[in-house]
Structures are given as C-alpha cells and as structure tokens.
Amino acid sequence: MTLLALTGCGRSEGGATPGSGGPAAYPYKIATTVGMITDIVKNIAGDKATVEGIMQGDTDPHTYTPGRSDTLAFEKADVIFYNGLMLEGKMGDIFVKMAARKKVVAVTEMLAEEKLGDESYVMSDEAEHYDPHVWMDVQGWMRAVKAVAKALGEYDTKNASYYEANAAAYLKKLEQLDAYAKQVISSIPKQKRVLVTAHDAFNYMGRAYDIQVMGVQGLSTESEAGLKRINELVDYIVTNRIEAVFVETSVSEKNVQALVEGAAAKGHTVKIGGELFSDAMGAQGTYEGTYIGMIDHNVST
Numbered sequence: 001m002t003l004l005a006l007t008g009c010g011r012s013e014g015g016a017t018p019g020s021g022g023p024a025a026y027p028y029k030i031a032t033t034v035g036m037i038t039d040i041v042k043n044i045a046g047d048k049a050t051v052e053g054i055m056q057g058d059t060d061p062h063t064y065t066p067g068r069s070d071t072l073a074f075e076k077a078d079v080i081f082y083n084g085l086m087l088e089g090k091m092g093d094i095f096v097k098m099a100a101r102k103k104v105v106a107v108t109e110m111l112a113e114e115k116l117g118d119e120s121y122v123m124s125d126e127a128e129h130y131d132p133h134v135w136m137d138v139q140g141w142m143r144a145v146k147a148v149a150k151a152l153g154e155y156d157t158k159n160a161s162y163y164e165a166n167a168a169a170y171l172k173k174l175e176q177l178d179a180y181a182k183q184v185i186s187s188i189p190k191q192k193r194v195l196v197t198a199h200d201a202f203n204y205m206g207r208a209y210d211i212q213v214m215g216v217q218g219l220s221t222e223s224e225a226g227l228k229r230i231n232e233l234v235d236y237i238v239t240n241r242i243e244a245v246f247v248e249t250s251v252s253e254k255n256v257q258a259l260v261e262g263a264a265a266k267g268h269t270v271k272i273g274g275e276l277f278s279d280a281m282g283a284q285g286t287y288e289g290t291y292i293g294m295i296d297h298n299v300s301t
Contacts, residue, residue: 022156023049023078031077033088034061035281036135037107037144039291041081043170044149044163048156052077058250058280061087066094074098079155081148084109085122085132087279105151107144108134114143123203133278137204138178138295142171177292178208181299185209194242196233196259198251201278205298216255230255234262237270244273246301250280274301 030051032038038053045051054070055061061083071094074080080098082088084106088095098104111134112122121140123131134140149167153160185193186209193210195202199217206213214233237245237259245260247253256272263270276298282288288297 022158028078028156029076030079030081031073032080033082033091034279035289036141036291036294037081037083037148039281040141040145040170041148044145044152044166046162046166048152048159048162049079055280057283060250061279062089064088065090078102079152080104081151082106083132083134085112085130085134087132103151103155105147107147108132110147111140111143123207125200131200131203133201134204135291135295136202136298137208138174138181139208140204141291142174142178145171145174173292177295181209181295184299185211192243194240196237196242196245196256197276197278198246198248198253198256199278201248202276209299216259217251230258230262233259234266237263238266238268241268242270244271246273246276248276248278249282250278276301 027047027049030041030045030049032041032051032053034055035053038051042051052073054066054073055064074094075098080095080102082091082095082105085108086092087108095104095106108122112120112130114121121143122134125131134144145167149163152163156163190210194212194214195206196214196216198215200213200215202211202213202215205211214236216229216233236242245256247256253272260270260272277288277294281291281294282297287293
C-alpha cells in the first residue's frame with residue numbers, strides 16, 4: 001500500500017519546514033476540510049486562530065470538487081488540516097502544492113503508523129484501500145486530537161502549552177462520550193448488533209463497539225453498488241431476520257431502499273431504523289453539528 005504522508009513532505013532544499021516560523025499575528029488563519037476536523041481544531045486552537053471549514057452541511061467529501069473560494073481559503077490559510085487516506089479524493093493535488101510553502105497536516109495519515117495490538121490502527125479493506133473514517137471510533141478521534149495539538153504546538157511554539165491544555169480538556173469530554181457509546185451499544189443484544197448502511201463508513205465504530213457492520217457501497221461513495229452486493233445483503237437480512245437498516249445524511253438512500261424492497265419481496269419486513277451521520281455532521285449551530293453531537297446521535301439512534 002502506498003501512503004501519501006504530507007506530514008514529512010513540505011521541506012525546502014535548505015532544510016526548513018514551511019510554516020515553521022510561527023504566526024506573524026493573531027489570530028492566524030486555519031483552513032480545514034470536513035466538519036469533524038473543523039470541530040476539533042476549533043476546540044484546540046481556541047482564540048489563537050480563526051478556523052474556516054471548507055465542507056459545510058451534508059457535503060460528501062468523497063465526491064467533493066473544490067471551487068475557487070475553497071482554493072482561495074487554502075491560499076490565505078497559515079495552516080491546513082485535512083483528513084487524508086483519500087477521503088478528500090479530488091483535493092490531493094492542492095494539498096501537495098500547498099505543502100511546499102505552508103504547514104499542511106493530514107490528520108489520519110499520522111495515525112497509520114500507530115498500532116492497535118500487533119496491527120496498524122488504520123484499517124484497510126480486501127483491496128488494501130485505507131479506511132479514512134477514523135472518527136467513527138471515539139478513541140481513534142482522540143488520537144487525532146493529540147495529532148492536531150502537536151501540529152499546532154510545532155507551528156506556534158510559544159503557545160504549545162495552551163494547545164495542550166485545550167486538547168486535555170476536550171479529551172476528557174471525548175472520554176465521557178466513548179464511555180457513553182460503549183454503554184449504549186452494549187445494551188443491544190449481541191446477536192442483534194448488526195448495522196447495515198449505505199456505504200462502509202462505520203467499520204471503526206464496529207471494531208470499537210463490537211458491532212457487525214455491512215455497507216452497500218465500499219469505503220468511497222464513488223464505488224458502484226452492484227446488484228450482486230444488494231442481493232447478498234437482502235439474503236442476509238431475510239435469513240437473519242434483521243429488523244432495521246440505516247440511511248446516511250450525506251449519501252443517497254436509494255440503495256438502502258432497495259434492501260427494504262428486496263426483503264419485502266421475500267416476505268420479510270425491514271424498516272429504515274433512522275438516519276446516521278457518516279461523512280458529514282449535522283447543520284452548523286446544532287448539537288449534531290458538533291463531533292460529540294454527531295456520535296451521540298449515531299449511537300443513540
């Protein structure tokens with residue numbers, strides 16, 4: 001597998017790292033991609049920086065094409081945070097170019113070298129594509145918080161302790177969230193702990209909270225949902241008497257509806273159990289528009 005790790009990439013011939021000189025003034029500018037990253041960066045950066053999230057609402061990052069205003073936001077930013085592991089598939093070239101002259105941090109790619117037991121923390125599928133949806137495991141996103149705090153401390157060294165303190169306070173909240181997620185999911189009988197959704201965005205959640213996870217599409221929403229896969233899932237749902245399947249806010253529900261209709265044709269009623277947040281959080285200004293609210297909503301649903 002090839003891993004694009006921009007964390008070691010933006011070095012000039014003279015050996016200096018772009019963005020290592022620190023901010024010229026406060027608040028400095030940070031640009032981010034998906035809302036889950038925007039939220040944790042805001043919590044850690046505090047009043048030292050303004051944070052602009054490029055992807056708003058129920059935007060699907062797998063298929064998102066950056067516009068002129070997005071490129072301009074990245075140009076003006078002193079620091080850029082993005083997810084990596086091909087989540088923002090159509091933006092990779094932009095980040096490679098930007099890394100030559102400013103601090104650009106791929107948050108989840110920094111976790112690829114970490115271990116969970118004997119295995120890499122970052123998961124991959126049968127085709128050896130990395131799974132970018134790390135935020136679905138709260139403990140995984142806690143690692144991302146530490147990565148962001150470290151990166152900001154490296155950029156703005158005189159405020160490193162400030163970022164560490166903010167990260168520590170936020171991590172305490174995430175510890176409580178993780179405990180809540182484990183408690184709620186464990187209340188579901190193990191044989192009923194099956195999550196069927198539109199695409200494979202929930203594998204980290206499955207590993208962390210002991211849920212069997214199945215998606216119609218693969219890791220990216222750009223992958224095609226074949227009739228063979230839909231028929232396989234319909235057979236599984238009918239055979240195992242699965243009671244509910246789930247749609248996602250940022251993905252068309254047509255494939256999940258096909259599962260409902262297919263099961264009905266075989267005499268089994270399966271309902272839409274609710275709408276989950278996968279690649280995007282809720283609307284700005286709402287509880288679900290925060291990372292904590294997003295995960296709370298998903299596990300409760």
